[in-house]
Amino acid sequence: MLFVKGWRFLQAGVLFHLWILEGSRVSSFIMILLLLVMISLRWRYRMPVWSVGLDVTICFLYFPITDISYYGLVLPIFELAFRGKWYFSFLLFASLFFTPSASSFLFWYYFQGFFFGTFSWIALKNQQKYILEADEQRQARYELERIKLDLLEANKKASHHAELLERYRISRELHDHLGHDLTGASLALRAYEYVKNPEEANQLLQEVRNRLERSTIHLRETVHNMTPTMLIGVDSFENIVDQFQQLNIEFHKSGDMLRVPAHIWGWLEACLKEALTNVARHSNATKVEIDLQATDSIVRLLIGDNGTVQTNNSTGSGLRGLQMRARSLGGSLSVSRDNGFLLVGVIPLDKEG
Incomplete structure (x- = not known):
């Protein structure tokens, strides 16, 4: 215009x-x-x-x-x-x-007016087309980001719901089997104190023994069923560190790792894999330090190396995706390359966790 x-x-x-x-x-x-x-x-x-x-x-x-x-x-x-x-x-x-x-001059004078008018019309239509396409792409990108956030939130809720269901299953398992047998054994022991007949006393002791044996069997079966068939939580985190043999890695952890829910462990493992991959590809580091802390309110992950070569100063799509996931979890993820590669992620923990 x-x-x-x-x-x-x-x-x-x-x-x-x-x-x-x-x-x-x-x-x-x-x-x-x-x-x-x-x-x-x-x-x-x-x-x-x-x-x-x-x-x-x-x-x-x-x-x-x-x-x-x-x-x-x-x-x-x-x-x-x-x-x-x-x-x-x-x-x-x-x-x-x-x-x-x-005249010929007037002819070319009209022609340039007609030419520039047509050229401006075509240019304006193309500009409007490009603006419309850019708006559509921007809207599609916003919708995709919104869907990603919704999926992350749904994953968090599903993880919390599965945890509640598992707790309920364990409580019902203990109540239906261990609770009845242990209560019966306790009542039998109390009755044993008042029984004068030796034969009846022996029967009560045998009942207590049977109930305790059944309780032991049920407890062993419950523990066996609760044992996961694959590594989860901090065990899976440590396994990733052990499997990465390209670098010398020092791993430190502190705090109660059981407070960290499953959906946050998924994010922590993704951060660990992305950081170790970036260090192996873009750094001349020989040592990586990993510090994982879990407090009453937050879980903090710090990954740093001793590299000096700065060949990748831009944040890749993998790190941007992790930063987006961190924001959806209410936390943050920052990356620094001033003195080697340094990744710091902080996620708040639910108070009721």
């Missing part, structure tokens, strides 16, 4: 130049002034396409008075082509062959 506005005022300057060459006639000045008013209105407001008829009328009225009006006709030719009404613009262009002042 800056080009369009500049072209309009440039043509007004051409008309003023022709007016000076003509001898500065008052009638020509009034015509140029009227066209300049229309140019100024279009510069300030978005005029409807029918307003081009005012420019055409002004030029037609001054055809018998001054030859400058023929040059002024280039403005409506340009405006019509610029609005996509190139067929009307072409009709005005064709009127050149019916004017007494027709």
